Amino acid sequence: MLDFDAIVQQYVPEFAEKRWPITTRELMGHIAGVHNYGAAQMLRREHCDNARAGVAEIAEDTLFFEPRTEFRYSNHGFGLVGALVEAAAGEPYLDFMKREVFAAMGLERTMPDLGDQTAAARATFYDMRGFHTLRRSHEIDMSCAMSAGGFLSTPSELIRFGYAMLDAEILQRETVDMFWTRQRLTSGAPTNYGMGWQISTVRLGDDDASTVMIGHGGAVPGGRAALMIFPDQRMVVATMTNTSANVNALAGRLAGIFRDSSPSRSS
Numbered sequence: 139m140l141d142f143d144a145i146v147q148q149y150v151p152e153f154a155e156k157r158w159p160i161t162t163r164e165l166m167g168h169i170a171g172v173h174n175y176g177a178a179q180m181l182r183r184e185h186c187d188n189a190r191a192g193v194a195e196i197a198e199d200t201l202f203f204e205p206r207t208e209f210r211y212s213n214h215g216f217g218l219v220g221a222l223v224e225a226a227a228g229e230p231y232l233d234f235m236k237r238e239v240f241a242a243m244g245l246e247r248t249m250p251d252l253g254d255q256t257a258a259a260r261a262t263f264y265d266m267r268g269f270h271t272l273r274r275s276h277e278i279d280m281s282c283a284m285s286a287g288g289f290l291s292t293p294s295e296l297i298r299f300g301y302a303m304l305d306a307e308i309l310q311r312e313t314v315d316m317f318w319t320r321q322r323l324t325s326g327a328p329t330n331y332g333m334g335w336q337i338s339t340v341r342l343g344d345d346d347a348s349t350v351m352i353g354h355g356g357a358v359p360g361g362r363a364a365l366m367i368f369p370d371q372r373m374v375v376a377t378m379t380n381t382s383a384n385v386n387a388l389a390g391r392l393a394g395i396f397r398d399s400s401p402s403r404s405s
Contacts, residue, residue: 169208213286
């Protein structure tokens with residue numbers, strides 16, 4: 139069992155102690171002070187056999203700020219979360235995810251992204267270049283950042299994942315509510331992020347009333363995805379592309395078109 143408020147060295151001692159202690163809760167809320175990585179660093183990465191191997195890259199790094207004083211998104215921080223899950227579970231992160239999440243939710247086409255664009259059932263990734271031309275993107279092995287965004291899936295399975303979260307199918311309702319509650323800084327100010335989830339208030343279509351949206355976007359060279367969950371409408375929207383085009387706005391427009399005030403499912 140993973141204690142969200144225990145210091146990370148309790149599970150991953152190879153992550154050197156910092157000026158301030160940090161916890162899983164702070165890492166999942168991107169308020170721990172861990173720095174982020176960019177596309178250039180992503181391209182230089184090699185293969186990692188497990189999540190804890192990916193921690194070596196940041197094990198000795200200093201924190202950017204005292205935890206809970208700022209919000210700064212960090213893929214490195216979420217990579218460390220994967221190592222914490224792996225340590226708490228006592229097995230490789232990927233094995234844990236396959237059994238406890240993907241199999242439990244019936245996600246049969248969700249798989250790790252190891253950079254092989256020739257793999258069966260995997261779309262080829264393209265980057266948008268000048269004059270709206272497309273060029274095949276670099277192959278990137280995401281094994282060193284699996285928990286930060288290293289999985290391939292389909293829009294249908296993202297929808298399935300969204301409803302499994304909405305209905306608390308594999309997590310307790312209290313846990314989902316905790317993940318979907320905005321974190322607060324030491325100043326008392328709320329962030330727009332819970333634990334692994336972005337939280338915002340949006341308007342759908344021509345409706346003047348606002349509603350809560352829980353979701354997340356993701357991007358790698360040549361691919362983007364967006365998942366939006368609207369609890370009040372019991373609606374989940376997922377969009378994907380195998381180019382570098384932004385799909386977040388499309389997801390929002392689709393939500394406006396398909397919103398439904400009835401309690402039945404919409405997708």
